[in-house]
Amino acid sequence: MTSLATPTDRRAYPQELEPDLTAQETASRGQLIAGLVVVASVGLGAVVAPLSTAISLIALATLAYFAALVYRLTAFWLSLRNPEVAVISDDEARSIPDEFLPMYTVLVPAYREPSVIATLIGRLSELDYPVDKLDIRLLLEEDDRETIAAASAALPGPQFTVVVVPHSEPKTKPKACNYGLQDARGEYVTIYDAEDRPEPLQLRRSVAAFSRLGPSVACLQAKLSYYNAEQNLLTSWFAIEYAMWFSFLLPGLVAQRGPLPLGGTSNHFRGDILQSVGGWDPYNVTEDADLGIRLARRGYQTRVLESTTFEEANSDVINWVKQRSRWYKGYLQTWLVHTRHPRQLRRELGWRGFIGFNLFVAGTPLLSLMNPLFWTLTALWFVVHPPLILALFPAWLYYVSLGVMVAGNVSLFYSWLVTARMTGSRKLVFAALTVPVYWALMSLAVIKAAVQLVSAPSFWEKTVHGLDGTPSPEVGV
Secondary structure, eight states, X not given: OOBOOOTTOOOOOSSOOOGGGSTTSSSOHHHHHHHHHHHHHHHHHHHHOHHHHHHHHHHHHHHHHHHHHHHHHHHXXXXXXXXXXXXXXXXXXXXXXXXGOOOEEEEEEESSXXXXXXXXXXXXXXXXXXXXXXXXXXXXXXXXXXXHHHHHHTOOOTTEEEEEEOOOSSOOHHHHHHHHHTTOOOSEEEEOOTTOEEOTTHHHHHHHHHHHHOTTEEEEEEEEEETTTTSSHHHHHHXXXXXXXXXXXXXXXXXXXXXXXXXXXXXXEEHHHHHHTTSOOTTXXXXXXXXXXXXXXXXXXXXXXXXXXXXXXXOSHHHHHHHHHHHHHHHHHHHHHHTSSXXXXXXXXXXXXXXXXXXXXXXXXXXXXXXXXXHHHHHHHHHTOOHHHHHHSOHHHHHHHHHHHHHHHHHHHHHHHHHHHHHTOHHHHHHHTTHHHHHHHHHHHHXXXXXXXXXXXXXXXXXXXXXXXXXXXXXXX
16 A cells, blocks of 8 residues: 655646636626626516516426426436346356456545544455456545544555545545546546445446447446435435435436436546546536536436445434535536536537436426425415415416426425335335425525535535444345
């Protein structure tokens, strides 16, 4: 085990990203001007024709809400019928002789994780892959002496290297990954988080899948699930959501030929392509989602791999809100970055990909942001019957909005129940019955994300690990 980095090396990229493809600036000058024009137009409308302006805004919001819901539910339905997932059997994964397996780089960014680093090293040592073909890089920050010491004390095998990441801003996971990518020896590259428990055959499955699918596939996203799914109600909600995301929504996006926003771990890349697109954007707090879109813009495909990595689900509400608000903020960053030149984005993704990008990447935070607004207006109408709501919702808009909200929420509720049922866990089915409470938490998180997008766009709120207690039985679909 050696250390590669030196405190004088301050590089953050394998190659510099184009200024318009990084979230270093939240919005471009053109976007700011367009935003000011929209605000001024709405303000003028509010003065000249306030009621008509308000009705128009509600109608536009209802249309956007409806479109995002339909796209999401269509992805779910397509996956129920015929999931677009790369399946590699155990025999096929093991059939490749060791001498023909390529070098594989595993990047493991960790910060302030001294209590779990030894366990992590033990889990990664169980990967079914030749030790001499593994290049596992523990990416530890320069000021995190406790984790560095704990990693050294764990006496990892020769496949491990501690890479000390020098202090520089922004202090984010993608910055550390870019640093670790320097001099990486692997033909393929993947990422695992500090609490991950990857299936031992995952790397072999990845190699076989890449060989079968061909050079146009640049990335394979393995499925993620939680080993503490039944710890409490929050972890159960989280586990159902992840089962839906990786088993239904992402395969559904593949079927719809839409770009895939990647998950933050267990995504497997062709190393040369990862280098060619510039690695990760260190200023984007969902660097994984952004990278998935950039790969699609370059004409590459991403597929879902039938292999599961188990993680620790957030069991603390405050910790969960911090994590989820970072994810929402990153989705908003990603949408702003890639819509700086809409015509170019449409040319590169095609109409289908362009529409899918907007409906899924922007639609994910949009649904959580708009739900409480519609719920509140509905509750006020049935309880108080205020004249203002009657004025804001003429008959045609009232029935359309009510229909969209009711049908949409019932459909989402049903999809959660279906997902929970397919996990085989009765406790998760019970949790799915109470999922509207979870949706309310999502709304709190997206409000926090919107505030931070303005006040601290690149601030990375660290997720605290090790709150799981005794792991519950693993579940997944």
